[in-house]
Amino acid sequence: MPKKNAPVLVKNDPWLEPYEGEITDRIERFETRKKELIATYGSVRDFASGYDYLGFNYDRKKKGWWYREWAPAAEQLSLIGEFNQWDREATPMTRNEGDIWEVFLPDSDHKASLTHGSMVKVHVRTPHGGMDRIPAYARYVTQDEKTYDFTARLWNPDKPYQWKVKNFSGKEAYEAPYIYECHVGMAQEKAGLGTYKEFADNILPKIHEQGYNAIQVMAIQEHPYYGSFGYHVSNFFAPSSRFGTPYDLKYLIDKAHELGIAVIMDIVHSHAVKNLAEGLNEFDGSDDQYFHPGGRGVHSQWDSKLFNYGKEEVLRFLLSNVKYWIEEFKIDGFRYDGVTSMLYFHHGDVSFDHYEKYFRDVDWDVLTYFQLANTLIKELNPHALSIAEDMSGMPGLCRPVSEGGMGFDFRLGMGIPDYWIKLLKHKQDEEWNIHDMWGTLTNRRFGERTIAYAESHDQALVGDKSIAFWLMDKEMYSHMHKDHDSLIIDRGIALHKMIRLFTLALGGEGWLNFIGNEFGHPEWVDFPREGNDWSYQYARRQWSLQEHPDLRYQHLYNFGKDMVNTARNNGLVEALPARQLNMDEQNQTLIFERNNLIFAFNFSPTNAVPDYRFRVPKAGKYQVILNSDRGEYGGHDRIDDEMSYPTVTLFGEHFLSIYLPNRVALVLKRKD
Secondary structure, three states, X not given: OOOOOXXXXXXXXXXHXXXXXXXXXXXXXXXXXHHHHHHHHOOHHHHOOHHHOOEEEEEOOOOEEEEEEEOXXXXXXXXXXXXXXXXXXXXXXXXXXXXXXXXXXXXXXXXXXOOOOOEEEEEXXXXXXEEEEOOOOOOOEEEOOOOOOEEEEOOOOOOOOOOOOOOOOOHHHHHOOEEEEEEOOOOOOOOOOOOHXXXXXXXXXXXXXOOOOEEEEEOOEEOOOXXXXXXXXXXXXXXXXXXXXXXXXXXXXXXXXXXXXXXXXXXXXXXXXXXXXXXXXXXXXXXXXOEOOHHHHEEOOOOEEOEOOOOHHHHHHHHHHHHHHHHHHOOOEEEEOOXXXXXXXXXXXXXXXXXXXXXXXXXXXXXXXXXXXXXXHHHHOOOOEEEEOOOOOOOOOOOOHHHXXXXXXXXXXXXXXXHHHHHHHHOOHXXXXXXXHHHHHHOOXXXXXXXXXXXXXHHHEOOOOOHHHHHHHHHHHOOOEOOOOOHHHHHHHHHHHHHHHHHHHHOOOEEEEEOOHHHOOOOOEOOOOHHXXXXXXXXXXXXXXXXXXXXXXXXXXXXXXXXXXXXXXOOOXXXXXXXXXXEEOOOOEEEEEXXXXXXXXXXXXXXXXXXXXXXXXXXXEEEEEEEOOOHHHOOOOOOOOOOEEEOEEEOOEEEEEEXXXXXXXXXXXXXX
């Protein structure tokens, strides 16, 4: 039995009793660090206001600009730019307390004053020589289209952005998230870069129509290589200028809020690009300023640099980054990239098959960072979402810090899409085991909420295939017309719908879809690179396929839209987990109940079952509210949705009898 004063996490999970000391240490380390920050800065919130001091900040009293930079190992810093003709001797900076370099540029000095859009860099002289660098807290960075050179620009427009929606809480998405994962640059049909404004005007209405209450936006933080999908970040405070200005991003967020859609951004604090010219690497001439020194500071698989989360100025940089996006851009939450890699020195390159492995090779500084970050997020916005991309299953990841957890709201159900891909690759339809399917979709840590998804961007990237591509492959190029008969397409459309509904209904307390997957986008994602002659052919979404009245992509889109709206209207993901009602191996049929909805799945390729009788919890009349076999969803209209199904009571139990065709999913609801 756990001790009386044991952390709540241990009391709720007896398997954690041997690790009570480690979990208690989590809480104590957090409390100690928090007290230290409060003693020095007044509060964690004030500590996380580094961007109000470092970088470029306007002094209204003195009428001019301060520029400050933390660079302990540097010999000299000088601000350079258009304002001083890039003269490395003209504007030297002074080292002050805490290894902060600073310079003040008064408005009165017209030869040295900064204006909106001014191009600036900082020249850093180190024992190894001098180099022009991008300021660490730069808020707007642009790339020259010819030279690819990155340059910081002062962002100081005459008028601040006028928000139309001033107070958006995002409460609905926090309680029951239906997330549309997307990438602004590849969201348009044109073979080129999409913009924030195009996304807001063209894509947000489609997302709203489909019932999603949140978007998870990739590649927002500035990154030098487009093909990195935004995961090799160079400038953490700068919205990517590829897609427009900071105002354009605010326009997108404002438009989303008008539609009731929360905006979650992929935040990359797991690593940073190793480039010297654009990023933080060796900024002050040392290899241990922002990152760990030597091999510990290098992620060999990702070819990137790893932060030292135990260092105060690094912690300040990252927490300030969290606060900046919420305060400045009204971001409604974060999906933390690479959480498993951050948590463990081995970066997750093990099999987590025993509790002991959750507590071995852990970077405790990362745990404290997550606890501080999630505490800060909730202080800034109680309904902001915090989602962990974690495949380890670390206990307490999504429990409150006070219980010994790390404070995340959700973890991604990363094993689910892997399961579907393996099933499609290695098993014939007749071999699909309904008990394995049920077990995989319901296997998650008790009390910790999960975002379920059948596929994400990982499955759509070159090197793999989306579910639609695994199911239908090259047939999609020749037989997606309504008038073309194809058993492959019929099977693919039927299973695509069933897999997605099965995952949504069983897999978690939230749902996620990657842009285009809802209508079975026929191609992978491949960004411009040398290997494809720098083509945008596959870095786009072909909405015209979904919109074409004679193509079957619309059937998948229609089903996906009605699936999400049915789930939202019936409080599905926020409900308790599903309960089994019937498991039929012979017919590959599963029937279960969740939040008073009855879900019936027949995965059999051949066995249509007439007069299929099964037990239900409540007596009454039931009606089909979602039917994957409807013609508008690409089905065969074998079921009359207008029919009412009364229960029959036998021996005190209530039974329904329905016709359940092969490769069909039905959702039934009791009529009042």
